[in-house]
Amino acid sequence: xxxxxxTAETTSNGVVxxxxxxxxxxxxxxxxxxxxxxxxLVLMGHGGGTHKRWPAMTGRARLLVTGCGFHVACIxxxxxxxxxxxxxxxxxxxxxxxxxxxxxxxxPIVVRYxxxxxxxxxxxxxxxxxxxxxxxxxxxxxxxxxxxxxxxxAIGVPLTAVExxxxxxxxxxxxxxxxAEPAKQITVPIEFMLQWDDEHIPxxxxxxxxxxxxxxxxxxxxxxxxxxxxxxxxxxxxxxxFARHFGRAGTSPA
Amino acid sequence: xxxxxxTAETTSNGVVxxxxxxxxxxxxxxxxxxxxxxxxLVLMGHGGGTHKRWPAMTGRARLLVTGCGFHVACIxxxxxxxxxxxxxxxxxxxxxxxxxxxxxxxxPIVVRYxxxxxxxxxxxxxxxxxxxxxxxxxxxxxxxxxxxxxxxxAIGVPLTAVExxxxxxxxxxxxxxxxAEPAKQITVPIEFMLQWDDEHIPxxxxxxxxxxxxxxxxxxxxxxxxxxxxxxxxxxxxxxxFARHFGRAGTSPA
Numbered sequence: 001x002x003x004x005x006x007t008a009e010t011t012s013n014g015v016v017x018x019x020x021x022x023x024x025x026x027x028x029x030x031x032x033x034x035x036x037x038x039x040x041l042v043l044m045g046h047g048g049g050t051h052k053r054w055p056a057m058t059g060r061a062r063l064l065v066t067g068c069g070f071h072v073a074c075i076x077x078x079x080x081x082x083x084x085x086x087x088x089x090x091x092x093x094x095x096x097x098x099x100x101x102x103x104x105x106x107x108p109i110v111v112r113y114x115x116x117x118x119x120x121x122x123x124x125x126x127x128x129x130x131x132x133x134x135x136x137x138x139x140x141x142x143x144x145x146x147x148x149x150x151x152x153x154a155i156g157v158p159l160t161a162v163e164x165x166x167x168x169x170x171x172x173x174x175x176x177x178x179x180a181e182p183a184k185q186i187t188v189p190i191e192f193m194l195q196w197d198d199e200h201i202p203x204x205x206x207x208x209x210x211x212x213x214x215x216x217x218x219x220x221x222x223x224x225x226x227x228x229x230x231x232x233x234x235x236x237x238x239x240x241x242f243a244r245h246f247g248r249a250g251t252s253p254a
Numbered sequence: 255x256x257x258x259x260x261t262a263e264t265t266s267n268g269v270v271x272x273x274x275x276x277x278x279x280x281x282x283x284x285x286x287x288x289x290x291x292x293x294x295l296v297l298m299g300h301g302g303g304t305h306k307r308w309p310a311m312t313g314r315a316r317l318l319v320t321g322c323g324f325h326v327a328c329i330x331x332x333x334x335x336x337x338x339x340x341x342x343x344x345x346x347x348x349x350x351x352x353x354x355x356x357x358x359x360x361x362p363i364v365v366r367y368x369x370x371x372x373x374x375x376x377x378x379x380x381x382x383x384x385x386x387x388x389x390x391x392x393x394x395x396x397x398x399x400x401x402x403x404x405x406x407x408a409i410g411v412p413l414t415a416v417e418x419x420x421x422x423x424x425x426x427x428x429x430x431x432x433x434a435e436p437a438k439q440i441t442v443p444i445e446f447m448l449q450w451d452d453e454h455i456p457x458x459x460x461x462x463x464x465x466x467x468x469x470x471x472x473x474x475x476x477x478x479x480x481x482x483x484x485x486x487x488x489x490x491x492x493x494x495x496f497a498r499h500f501g502r503a504g505t506s507p508a
Contacts, residue, residue, distance in 0.1 A: 222474035233498065244487065
């Protein structure tokens with residue numbers, strides 16, 4: 001039995017932000033300040049080298065909470081944020097930096113390391129979800145979404161493949177090598193983002209990962225630009241995607 | 255000098271709908287009922303075999319007028335709606351029906367016929383735009399968009415390539431054969447829609463047309479499904495695209 005331990009709470013501009021831990025894994029839960037009404041939950045996975053409170057995470061959480069009234073949770077991935085790195089983590093991070101400095105492709109290292117992180121992270125997410133669903137304002141019968149790009153996709157795709165509680169997901173910006181197989185097991189609606197001029201992920205690789213999902217309802221959003229140039233308006237689009245599937249009108253800006 | 259002749263006017267649910275003709279080409283202009291305030295104009299091109307008042311046209315016009323306060327104009331393409339067919343039109347339409355009945359590919363006929371229609375339609379659209387910009391509620395200094403899929407793209411791409419007044423456009427669902435060259439001359443922001451499982455347009459062909467646009471800001475929306483299964487929410491997305499570029503907040507549903 002997993003349970004949530006809250007360690008801090010702040011409220012600003014209509015959003016309650018609570019630090020928590022489940023089995024020692026630290027996370028943040030963002031909720032509407034308006035009250036304890038039961039609402040859908042969106043799990044957010046952060047990217048490689050960042051953490052649960054990275055600006056992209058807090059920005060997306062605010063859009064989902066204030067635009068849709070949802071709860072949003074993000075946990076630090078293994079070796080990220082407030083969590084210690086293992087010797088293996090250090091070794092892969094060093095390999096990644098070496099590749100970058102040498103101008104060699106990052107893909108093979110990121111694919112391998114992220115797959116290993118996903119093996120550790122999937123059971124942590126499941127325990128976290130068990131615990132969050134014990135909260136009366138979330139509960140076990142409401143919809144659950146997953147939203148994660150880059151490493152958040154490397155963890156989120158295998159998680160969604162084995163986790164029937166997740167009924168809609170936003171993914172993107174990763175390679176198909178380790179993810180095409182779990183993607184073939186995913187049938188829930190997805191929105192998938194890729195960058196048309198990605199200098200790390202070949203266009204055909206990104207398209208192949210989108211193609212692999214078994215979902216009858218899936219949408220690809222491909223934008224001109226390099227890997228880190230994903231337009232800000234795609235966050236609004238992801239919020240509308242969850243609003244559409246979870247039955248709440250999104251009120252985020254155009 | 256081209257001028258607009260209005261022939262009928264109705265108002266319902268906040269939208270004024272005026273029938274007009276410019277040089278004998280019939281069209282519809284939808285405007286906000288709230289008053290004569292100057293507002294951006296979106297030109298809409300209808301699909302093959304349909305006309306200016308097809309439900310997809312009136313539905314999109316309503317979203318743009320009530321959601322953004324824009325003016326929206328659609329004219330009948332040559333050989334469509336209230337316009338007579340030439341002998342050439344009849345011949346190509348017969349060829350298309352024969353191909354359909356024989357289970358042969360429609361693409362080569364549609365590509366050829368639509369290219370010929372575009373040659374006739376581009377100057378008609380330019381005359382219509384000249385005339386509409388004479389109206390005080392539109393004017394010559396406001397932004398102009400173009401929104402057309404299928405045949406609306408076959409006409410809209412060559413139109414946008416030669417028409418500097420169009421500063422943002424939504425296209426989709428066509429082949430690159432006749433359109434890749436004019437697309438290479440287009441640099442304004444575009445949103446482009448294709449169907450991932452299109453039974454008429456091969457996936458690689460749709461992607462090649464998207465790739466051809468020279469626009470620095472371009473977004474591909476590819477949805478699972480066959481040619482005619484474009485999801486309804488893509489109309490909302492197109493409205494938000496124009497709202498984003500023309501500086502008005504879209505208020506259409508998620």
